[in-house]
């Protein structure tokens with residue numbers, strides 16, 4: 090194989106490149122992909138930070154577009170060697186309708202696949218989610234599971250349903266002949282709950298704590314473990330997977346990989362306190378302050394209020410029956426599949442990930458106070 094100086098320069102497209110994860114993928118590609126010749130950033134809403142990237146050595150092309158519009162996707166994909174499809178509607182709070190979630194996450198993914206096939210793009214990495222597996226509607230725990238762990242994946246919420254369907258489309262498309270006759274190679278990455286710089290829910294919890302005088306109140310037992318992964322490591326895994334798909338097509342094509350790193354197994358709230366604690370917040374209670382039945386009642390009440398108020402106003406609090414079930418069900422992964430298949434090792438240690446996130450919370454909320 091040619092050395093990196095002589096290697097062909099590649100065109101990458103990142104859909105959703107201005108989102109929380111997408112921005113990290115874009116920056117990671119620019120820092121760590123030596124074969125990058127052009128980077129196309131496709132998003133419905135382009136971030137102003139893209140401007141600063143345009144002065145660097147790699148050509149950065151910002152494309153404002155909608156994944157639900159097949160012609161816009163096809164125009165963006167044409168001539169790209171690799172597509173990293175992170176665009177998605179992440180909504181478990183009832184802000185968007187189930188139809189809209191399906192349209193963006195499923196039809197959008199279908200459009201990306203068809204665009205690859207029509208234009209001859211051969212390599213597609215899809216950002217799936219742990220939610221494709223679970224937690225399921227029955228609240229079964231998934232404890233240190235891997236990609237082969239049996240689990241009854243039963244969903245009713247529009248978000249995991251849409252991600253599961255989109256993932257299936259991506260995997261099924263592996264091996265399809267693209268324009269020019271060569272096979273499409275696809276894989277799907279399944280991050281657990283992502284945290285890090287840009288994580289809006291973390292910022293919301295911080296603001297809520299500040300409003301409550303620096304206190305947060307434990308709602309979930311500390312024994313319920315929730316899988317989390319640092320955004321920089323998720324981005325790194327995308328970059329590595331995209332890089333290795335060509336050489337390891339037979340091994341990686343049509344495969345799923347959980348996104349993992351060395352972040353500790355903890356409850357959702359205890360994990361957040363790793364960052365919010367150093368920012369001055371305290372979590373009250375070693376046990377949940379409210380009985381679980383009361384939380385279930387409040388979550389149901391929120392769902393009812395959302396439905397009643399919908400004609401007048403959007404009421405979408407963090408607590409609803411679905412988010413309560415996710416937060417209250419152990420779901421953690423322990424796997425080395427990505428390491429074995431394409432040499433993934435986390436780029437950022439837990440200490441580094443923690444420090445970066447704390448600095449971001451402090452800076453982001455300092456400017457918002």
Ligand SMILES: NC(=O)C1=CN([C@@H]2O[C@H](COP(=O)(O)OP(=O)(O)OC[C@H]3O[C@@H](n4cnc5c(N)ncnc54)[C@H](O)[C@@H]3O)[C@@H](O)[C@H]2O)C=CC1
Pocket residue numbers: 104105106107108109110111131132133134154155156157174175176177178179193197216217218219252279280281282283284
């Ligand atoms: N945040 C998390 O904890 C996890 C996220 N994921 C997946 O990672 C991906 C990225 O998620 P986040 O960065 O957290 O969300 P995000 O909302 O910050 O980013 C999504 C991006 O997609 C763009 N987008 C949405 N609809 C679009 C459309 N119709 N056309 C073009 N662009 C559109 C948005 O403008 C946004 O920039 C999603 O596919 C999500 O399902 C997976 C596991 C965990």
Ligand SMILES: C[C@@H](CO)CCC[C@@H](C)[C@H]1CC[C@H]2[C@@H]3[C@H](O)CC4=CC(=O)CC[C@]4(C)[C@H]3CC[C@]12C
Pocket residue numbers: 179181217218219220281282283290308309357358407408411412413415416
């Ligand atoms: C009951 C509340 C008491 O404080 C806490 C509510 C927290 C919830 C808002 C979050 C708990 C678990 C989160 C989800 C999880 O990390 C998995 C996810 C994967 C994705 O692909 C998208 C985001 C999310 C669904 C994430 C959303 C927020 C929580 C439900």
